[in-house]
Amino acid sequence: MLWAFLxxxxxxxxxxxxxxxxxxxxxxxxxxxxxxTTPIDxxxxxxxxxxxxxxxxxxRRHFRETEASRLITQLHEASELDRANGAxxxxxxxxxxxxxxxxxxxxxxxxRDSKINPLKTLQGKIWQEGFRSSELKGEVYPDxxxxxxxxxxxxxxxxxxxxxxxxxxxxxxxxxxxxxLSSFLEAYFDTTTGPKREAxxxxxxxxxxxxxxxxxxxxxxxxxxxxxxxxxxxxxxxACRPGATPAPDWPGAVITSFAELFP
Numbered sequence: 001m002l003w004a005f006l007x008x009x010x011x012x013x014x015x016x017x018x019x020x021x022x023x024x025x026x027x028x029x030x031x032x033x034x035x036x037t038t039p040i041d042x043x044x045x046x047x048x049x050x051x052x053x054x055x056x057x058x059x060r061r062h063f064r065e066t067e068a069s070r071l072i073t074q075l076h077e078a079s080e081l082d083r084a085n086g087a088x089x090x091x092x093x094x095x096x097x098x099x100x101x102x103x104x105x106x107x108x109x110x111x112r113d114s115k116i117n118p119l120k121t122l123q124g125k126i127w128q129e130g131f132r133s134s135e136l137k138g139e140v141y142p143d144x145x146x147x148x149x150x151x152x153x154x155x156x157x158x159x160x161x162x163x164x165x166x167x168x169x170x171x172x173x174x175x176x177x178x179x180x181l182s183s184f185l186e187a188y189f190d191t192t193t194g195p196k197r198e199a200x201x202x203x204x205x206x207x208x209x210x211x212x213x214x215x216x217x218x219x220x221x222x223x224x225x226x227x228x229x230x231x232x233x234x235x236x237x238x239a240c241r242p243g244a245t246p247a248p249d250w251p252g253a254v255i256t257s258f259a260e261l262f263p
Contacts (some may be wrong), residue, residue: 008230018202021253022199022262027215028157028186029261030229032196033164033172035221036239042139047168050130051123052110058126063099067125072102074118079105090161115191131175138172141241145178147258152184154262159187161205161218166190172263197224202232219255225248 034043041133064069080099088108090101109119130136151158160169166188173181187209192203205259206213213233220226221244226236237253239244246254255261 003078021217021255022237022260026156026217027127027216027237028159028209028217029151029157029210030161030218030234031215032170032218032220032225033036033160035241035244036219037140037144037160038172039139039141039241040193044138046108046136048113049126050117050136051126052107053120054130055106055110056099058122058129059099059102059106060228062125063095065216071118071122072098075105075122078118080114082108096197114180117165117192120163120165120168120190124151124165124171127168127171131171136171136174136175138174138175138176138177140178140181143258144179145176145181146183147261151262156211156262158184159189159205159209160185161189161193161201163191164197166192174191179213196220196222199228199231202229202234206232206234218230226252227248 011046030173034040038239044090044201045057059068059072072138076090076098079087082105087103088101088165090105091097106119106122109116110123126135127136131138133191148158160173164172169180169188169190173185189201189205189208193204193208202213202216202218206216209216217235218229219237219239220227221239222231229236238247238250240256242256244252
């Protein structure tokens with residue numbers, strides 16, 4: 001099955017259908033990355049291990065640069081707040097102790113899939129080096145590139161909203177396994193816009209796109225994000241990629257592929 005619009009209703013209740021997701025009123029498509037355009041395994045088995053393995057070396061090479069120094073300060077402050085959660089102790093002392101402390105804390109955060117902004121910024125910087133050296137290629141599902149081309153040809157705007165930094169998003173699509181897809185993407189949003197499970201974030205995005213929320217289709221594999229988008233009056237659809245099981249608590253549209261959206 002290439003594309004499915006599945007609607008569920010409580011036993012005995014009338015099934016209420018909303019207009020098709022590929023209706024003319026949809027002017028923009030806002031996409032999550034992990035589990036939507038890109039296999040979850042790529043994030044957890046490629047990107048995270050790469051950042052984990054290169055964090056200490058990156059911090060050591062860039063330690064004296066202003067941005068790296070700022071990130072280390074932010075990580076230090078965050079680590080103090082995380083002490084109660086079991087974060088590794090930050091060792092005070094010379095530069096080497098600071099670098100090692102920052103690297104240990106970064107690795108601790110990565111293991112917990114933390115979403116804090118200094119980590120996401122640092123990961124983006126580390127991945128930038130990996131993509132530019134061709135050690136990394138951004139994996140996308142086979143239907144992504146043809147869908148991007150088709151959607152753009154049909155006059156639909158495409159944007160990304162991911163917990164990964166804007167830099168990381170740009171790198172993934174510029175250096176993707178399907179080639180450079182960046183020309184299809186109009187805008188990128190990360191958690192500096194706001195948390196992905198809060199309606200206000202989606203309201204900000206629709207404002208940035210200069211579109212009413214109802215004209216934006218948001219596709220993600222996370223129900224909490226879809227509910228937040230729905231609360232902001234966006235049109236949500238659950239991405240259920242190969243091997244995934246639709247969430248039982250999601251009563252709205254479920255898609256399995258981009259292949260038949262705006263054919």
